[in-house]
Amino acid sequence: MSPVKTIIHGVCMSLLVMVTGCTQWQYDLGTTLPANSHSAMTRGALPSDVLIQLGPPLRISSSELGYVMAWEYWRVNEDSLGISLGVLGADIFSVDWGNAKVAGEFLIVAFDNEHRLSGSGYAQWDNRSGGGSAIQPFVGIADVVDINDLLQQLPQHEWGGTLLGPLPRVLNSPSRPDSGSTGVQQRGTPTGVGQGSLEMQ
Amino acid sequence: MTRFILIATITLLLGACAQYENQRGVDVTWDPAVLKTMSPGQTTREDVLRQLGPPSQLIALNDESVLYYLYERSKGNGLLLLVYNRFQVDTQYDRAVFIFDKNDRLTEYSSKIHEPS
Numbered sequence: 001m002s003p004v005k006t007i008i009h010g011v012c013m014s015l016l017v018m019v020t021g022c023t024q025w026q027y028d029l030g031t032t033l034p035a036n037s038h039s040a041m042t043r044g045a046l047p048s049d050v051l052i053q054l055g056p057p058l059r060i061s062s063s064e065l066g067y068v069m070a071w072e073y074w075r076v077n078e079d080s081l082g083i084s085l086g087v088l089g090a091d092i093f094s095v096d097w098g099n100a101k102v103a104g105e106f107l108i109v110a111f112d113n114e115h116r117l118s119g120s121g122y123a124q125w126d127n128r129s130g131g132g133s134a135i136q137p138f139v140g141i142a143d144v145v146d147i148n149d150l151l152q153q154l155p156q157h158e159w160g161g162t163l164l165g166p167l168p169r170v171l172n173s174p175s176r177p178d179s180g181s182t183g184v185q186q187r188g189t190p191t192g193v194g195q196g197s198l199e200m201q
Numbered sequence: 202m203t204r205f206i207l208i209a210t211i212t213l214l215l216g217a218c219a220q221y222e223n224q225r226g227v228d229v230t231w232d233p234a235v236l237k238t239m240s241p242g243q244t245t246r247e248d249v250l251r252q253l254g255p256p257s258q259l260i261a262l263n264d265e266s267v268l269y270y271l272y273e274r275s276k277g278n279g280l281l282l283l284v285y286n287r288f289q290v291d292t293q294y295d296r297a298v299f300i301f302d303k304n305d306r307l308t309e310y311s312s313k314i315h316e317p318s
Contacts, residue, residue, distance in 0.1 A: 025288045
């Protein structure tokens with residue numbers, strides 16, 4: 001093969017490598033719950049018994065009949081494969097494929113006004129949570145995987161900023177499930193339903 | 202042979218790795234030595250606030266209240282080989298929760314500090 005052909009082949013292969021890519025993201029949020037912790041939740045147990053076993057809850061809120069605590073663990077995987085000319089400076093033509101998987105567990109424990117465990121619920125899941133594919137010849141504007149709502153920070157960080165959000169959220173702040181006074185909400189709960197319906201998202 | 206060297210060189214030159222950390226929340230002041238001084242029925246909310254500082258969240262539980270301290274730390278690392286890229290982000294929550302009765306006396310508390318593996 002002549003040197004010119006070798007260079008041309010090299011450049012072509014380099015370009016192919018540069019415009020093609022596979023990316024994997026993995027997010028671990030928290031730690032797994034102790035084994036069989038949910039089956040050890042006996043009616044009438046004291047909060048201290050539960051706290052010793054599980055540690056501090058990640059979510060806590062008052063309820064009409066007492067209060068609730070919740071513990072959770074999430075693992076979110078995002079895989080994407082794509083061809084894009086962006087690396088060459090051209091924001092045109094992209095072919096993308098993406099897939100997201102979610103695994104986790106959630107335990108919610110309710111206590112009555114007498115500080116006795118009145119009920120609990122546990123869920124564990126390992127599901128595909130979305131994905132898609134796209135061919136965007138001119139402008140790449142669509143993400144084929146969206147997992148941002150699963151990666152949000154815990155609501156405790158928003159303390160003090162509740163009244164600084166967009167107006168629909170501010171007006172709904174007395175009912176927001178992440179305020180600690182009107183219940184708890186899992187990650188990834190669809191917006192615009194239940195106590196969030198007034199936020200019009 | 203030339204092609205192999207060319208590909209290897211390009212891969213080597215364009216490969217990269219990344220490491221990052223993201224921290225949110227209040228300082229972890231709830232170490233075991235501090236918590237040993239607290240006892241349900243005696244410690245008041247003022248005692249806890251004086252020793253640990255302002256919490257991340259103050260929650261009203263009907264006639265009780267909760268001081269919730271949270272420190273969130275995300276550690277990420279990534280391998281970028283152009284054709285294949287991999288990122289891993291691990292988020293841990295160091296936290297402490299203190300529940301007080303209507304007389305501002307501590308009734309329950311619990312804490313967790315994540316030990317790095």
